[in-house]
Amino acid sequence: MSKALPKRSENYSEWYNEIVKRADLAENSAVRGCMVIKPYGFAIWEKMQRGLDDMFKATGHQNAYFPLFVPKSFLEKEEEHAEGFAKECAVVTHYRLKKNPDGPGLIVDPAAKLEEELIVRPTSEAIIWNAYRGWIQSWRDLPILVNQWANIVRWEMRTRIFLRTAEFLWQEGHTAHATKEEAVEETERMLGVYADFAENWIALPVIRGYKSPAERFAGAEETYCIEAMMQDGKALQCGTSHFLGQNFAKAFDVKFVNKENELEHPWATSWGVSTRLMGALIMAHSDDNGLVLPPKLAPIQVVIVPIHRSPEDLAEITAVVDPIVEKLKAAGVSVKYDDSDNQRSGWKFAEYELKGVPVRLALGKRDLEAGTIEVARRDTLTKESRPLEGIVEHVQELMSEIQANIYAKAAKFREEHTFRVDTWDEFVERIEEGAFLLAHWDGTAETEENIKEQTKATIRCIPLDAPHEEGKCILTGNPSHRRVVFARAY
RNA sequence: CGGGGCGUAGCACAGCCUGGUAGUGCGCACGGUUUGGGACCGUGAGGCCGCAAGUUCGAAUCUUGCCGCCCCGACCA
Secondary structure, eight states, X not given: OOSSOOOTTTOHHHHHHHHHHHTTSEEEOSSTTOEEEOHHHXXXXXXXXXXXXXXXXXXXXXXXXXOSEEEHHHHHHSHHHHHHHGGGOOEEEESOEEEOTTSSSEEEOGGGEEEEEEEEOSSSHHHHHHHHHHHOSBGGGOOEEEXXXXXXXXXXSSOBTTTBOSEEEEEEEEEEESSHHHHHHHHHXXXXXXXXXXXXXXXOXXXXXXXOGGGSOTTOSEEEEEEEEOTTSOEEEEEXXXXXXXXXXXXXXXXXXXXXXXXXXXXXXXXXXXXXXXXXXXXHHOBTTBOOOOGGGOSOSEXXXXXXXXXXXXXXXXXXXXXXXXXXXXXXXXXXXOOOSSSOHHHHHHHHHHTTOSEEEEEEHHHHHHTEEEEEETTTOOEEEEESTTHHHHHHHHHHHHHHHHHHHHHHHHHHXXXXXXXXXXXXXXXXXXXXXXXXXXXXXXXXXXXXXXXXXXXEEEEXXXXXXXXXXXXXXXXXXXXXXXXXXX
């Protein structure tokens, strides 16, 4: 194994794949397009889950669980939805195997054919709204604010670990409301939760916006999203929140009696983020030395490495380190004291850098004599020697400083790669460099499609805060009232 | 589904063209010397050479078929 990672500037996707592999986050599995998430990677995902779940609970949601399988007849009910997902469904047709009568191994038992095929959920609107029919009778039953953590399957033609896998983990919120206003408000609230999480936990600045009709979720009336920029200037959709109108209520015949004793269909939302966020985390912050983790998501926030020659030296160092470890733990900092003797300190330094541990403390004989400790920051790759006194407080401060710095760095990068463009030539040139382009669009699907064909750039979103501004469409010159965000995307 | 690449030790690969004792590096085990940014020496363990059929006295190597994975496109969170 070569020591150095590939460089971002030379081969971005190879760099990404190597980080995933070498930082022990995940690996490809024996099953095409499906990944194995390894313990270190899963620990990060668990931190994301915890952070998000707390936010869902704080906004009044409860967790529940629905089946992995969706009867085909359910998926068919909402027509647009069915059409959107039909091309990427895994289908269960049989429920039994038997010994192969003509040779070794097992075969599918033809006698065990299912009367109706079961679809492995690509998303759960259908199975959930079928259940909601039984849950909702009166306006008093609303709103229903439910979330589920689950795995789903979308049979993608081409997969990339974390960014697009055939099976992935996510959460999907599914809510039902008595009024349209309330449902829209919920859709926007959850977009806000996602943006908050992205910015304050992943340290990833995002653009809040809504999708053009062409990019909308199949079956939604409006799709809101958060979009982030990766270090190659490409966009990654990090979360979506859909206003579903009454489409699913109608398709599944869900009705409630309002206060005036009239029958109505409830209004729906759904919203989700997935293990793709792991990909966002990696691609947004990491460098040519490896992963860079924001402290809030780092499974190990501080690693302490002893530098010693003899077991006696180590014992002396450990005596000084132990109380520091205790104090850091008491302060809520997750810390690892790596006193293993199978690797040398230099090896450990490189290893924890690769794994993105935000702060490294190193303590050797020289420090013992001087009453100091070496503090190294992963985000800036700087080191300094500090007095032992007050080190716990200093580390605590560093946690928030690093969190803020990583965010600022990503925000600066995005700013430097975002341009307002008004001519087609500049558009074509800039998009090639990797950038977000704020440009006018005439609002038609034809133009959107033409731009995509010519440049591979898509409309990432129409920003919620886009000011009204008269202009001319970047391609057709037709009138436009605001700028939208164009970029190439993952 | 189209184009390209690759399947040989835990990992990365050489050997294949020109058939004849299965190799190198890393990792692993043990011993020693080392230790402030990925140490070194010695000894050792570890292989149905992706699967199947064929050619041959003999196949990792030649032929055919199959399977799998990765990368680039079309599709997508």
